[in-house]
Amino acid sequence: MPKSPMEHKSRSDIAREHAARRDAAPAVALLVVTQGSLIWLDPSRPTNPAEIVWALSPLAAISWLVWGQIRAVGRADELQRLQQLQALSIGFAVLIVLLTAIGLLHAAEIGEIAQQTQIALIAGVLAWVGASAVLSARSR
């Protein structure tokens, strides 16, 4: 009988995945709600403290996701921690290089810094996630 995908995972693998999902699911839901409300209602130039809090509301979900990631590193075994360190290093390196480039472009008065910074952040996170996936796949 062919093995199901679950039989290829150890009990600790399954426990870690379930724990990661438990940590991430509410954070993702909160992010969808907060970011979604900002995109849909599109507030601009907040004029009172409540609107400023609303504009910053996705930070709660982002912080929750970061906390979940820290917990995931704590649950990881020695190889997974090494892979996560390597992936974080790659993501951080990409982010640093791009932020430096943005600084140089800003000094030369080229481009829109707000947009460039967002691109740098997204690129850094994508580099981290991509590196994590590649490193993990190499040892499967």
Added chain:
Amino acid sequence: MKNRLKELRAARDWTQADLADRLDVSRQTINAIETGRYDPSLPLAFKLAAVFDDSIESIFIPAHDQSQPRSRSQP
């Protein structure tokens, strides 16, 4: 580093997941050790030796050592 993990595991009819459960590590880590992509830490190496009731030196083969390792059961 070469090792006899696959051979020892097969002798007991354990899957990689079975061995990972006994050591409380991921199956991925067992696969990486077996294929030589990753060398375990000392605590994990001692756990492996305990699980297989053998010595670390007979499970792991340093790169410079061309001779076959001896297990505890051999004279």
